[in-house]
Amino acid sequence: MKKINPINYCTFCGAEISIAIPDGDNRERHMCFDCGEIQYQNPKVIAGCLPVWGDKILLCKRAIEPRYGTWTIPAGFMENGETIEQGAARETWEEALAVVTNLELYQIFNVTRMNQIYMLFRATLSDPKGYGVGSESLEVELFDEINIPWEGISFKVIHHTLERFLHERKNNNFTFNIDSID
Amino acid sequence: MKKINPINYCTFCGAEISIAIPDGDNRERHMCFDCGEIQYQNPKVIAGCLPVWGDKILLCKRAIEPRYGTWTIPAGFMENGETIEQGAARETWEEALAVVTNLELYQIFNVTRMNQIYMLFRATLSDPKGYGVGSESLEVELFDEINIPWEGISFKVIHHTLERFLHERKNNNFTFNIDSID
Numbered sequence: 001m002k003k004i005n006p007i008n009y010c011t012f013c014g015a016e017i018s019i020a021i022p023d024g025d026n027r028e029r030h031m032c033f034d035c036g037e038i039q040y041q042n043p044k045v046i047a048g049c050l051p052v053w054g055d056k057i058l059l060c061k062r063a064i065e066p067r068y069g070t071w072t073i074p075a076g077f078m079e080n081g082e083t084i085e086q087g088a089a090r091e092t093w094e095e096a097l098a099v100v101t102n103l104e105l106y107q108i109f110n111v112t113r114m115n116q117i118y119m120l121f122r123a124t125l126s127d128p129k130g131y132g133v134g135s136e137s138l139e140v141e142l143f144d145e146i147n148i149p150w151e152g153i154s155f156k157v158i159h160h161t162l163e164r165f166l167h168e169r170k171n172n173n174f175t176f177n178i179d180s181i182d
Numbered sequence: 183m184k185k186i187n188p189i190n191y192c193t194f195c196g197a198e199i200s201i202a203i204p205d206g207d208n209r210e211r212h213m214c215f216d217c218g219e220i221q222y223q224n225p226k227v228i229a230g231c232l233p234v235w236g237d238k239i240l241l242c243k244r245a246i247e248p249r250y251g252t253w254t255i256p257a258g259f260m261e262n263g264e265t266i267e268q269g270a271a272r273e274t275w276e277e278a279l280a281v282v283t284n285l286e287l288y289q290i291f292n293v294t295r296m297n298q299i300y301m302l303f304r305a306t307l308s309d310p311k312g313y314g315v316g317s318e319s320l321e322v323e324l325f326d327e328i329n330i331p332w333e334g335i336s337f338k339v340i341h342h343t344l345e346r347f348l349h350e351r352k353n354n355n356f357t358f359n360i361d362s363i364d
Contacts, residue, residue: 005194014191037187043260044224078225083292083362105360110265176358178287180265
């Protein structure tokens with residue numbers, strides 16, 4: 001996992017940062033006593049897609065850390081200036097060279113330990129041959145349920161979401177869910 | 183609105199920051215060529231509650247900028263280490279000294295211009311007298327629909343969410359919605 005470096009200096013003026021509770025606040029922040037800047041740290045959103053074509057699901061084998069070489073659905077950190085849905089579609093393009101339509105928000109997972117929020121959409125591949133190996137992937141493949149590499153799925157949130165999707169698909173009754181995971 | 187200061191210096195080593203596209207990336211980032219640190223900027227989540235008691239809705243008059251003096255529902259930036267739901271409940275406590283239960287995610291709004299995602303829950307006040315004026319509020323009050331101060335509502339996202347809630351309440355049929363707003 002990528003090491004997160006400590007915050008030592010002020011982004012605005014370059015002075016040393018202190019840990020202190022600002023006036024009117026109730027928790028410690030990274031503060032600059034030279035210029036008054038406060039560097040808030042907040043959870044980040046990971047947007048992703050569960051791209052399907054008929055009975056098949058598109059998975060990507062990760063070419064990056066963390067969990068290099070494991071299988072996942074296309075997902076990644078949301079960028080400024082985009083909607084969650086646009087982020088999910090962009091990640092699907094970047095990792096699987098696939099265009100998706102009919103995005104429906106399906107699963108939110110709070111991963112509080114990592115300060116992350118997963119927001120995963122069900123989506124339809126535009127073209128069953130329209131996918132490929134993006135720069136962050138080693139392989140990209142459409143899987144039948146029976147061939148899903150359960151032992152090599154990247155993250156618990158992805159495992160849970162795939163399981164729930166396959167379970168709900170049996171009755172064609174998809175429900176939105178919000179949950180937390182450690 | 184609070185001015186966002188530019189990022190001039192590296193948080194890790196204090197060297198000057200450059201704007202450049204990192205290897206393997208496809209967009210400009212704030213990079214430090216001295217230590218290699220990259221300061222990613224991502225959207226922030228604003229978690230909030232629509233606290234109700236019977237037919238009444240709890241609103242807070244803002245004691246802070248932006249939109250000082252306007253009415254809103256309790257909401258604010260999610261903190262690291264909490265779930266979205268915990269963030270929404272915490273904000274309701276901080277702004278309205280109210281405890282809420284039965285939180286149900288009701289509305290997500292992408293506000294791409296501000297790099298914000300609103301995540302708003304329907305919730306029930308635990309006690310119809312159990313609220314008060316938190317430090318970021320000037321007044322906190324339970325409103326009947328007929329008395330809602332529509333001209334003085336703080337933000338478009340709050341206005342839309344209140345309208346949709348009141349509309350759906352007529353049929354007691356609440357639906358989750360995800361939308362975008364400029």
